[in-house]
Amino acid sequence: MQSVLILFWCALVLGSIAWYGGLVLSIGIKAGRDIRAMIDSLKNMPHHGSLHDHDRN
Secondary structure (H helix, E strand, C coil), X not given: CHHHHHHHHHXXXXXXXXXXXXXXXXXXXXXXXXXXXXXXXXXXCCCCCCCCCHHHC
């Protein structure tokens, strides 16, 4: 009986670690895509009134 409980808890712990790792990986990939999309949209924005306006001098 004790070996069954040990196997159960080992499976539960390892399954939880695998689930959490997959969740972190999935969220990391989605966040990376969102960050890339935000950077691309910021690169395409006009720079009116920003510090990049060097022609005003």
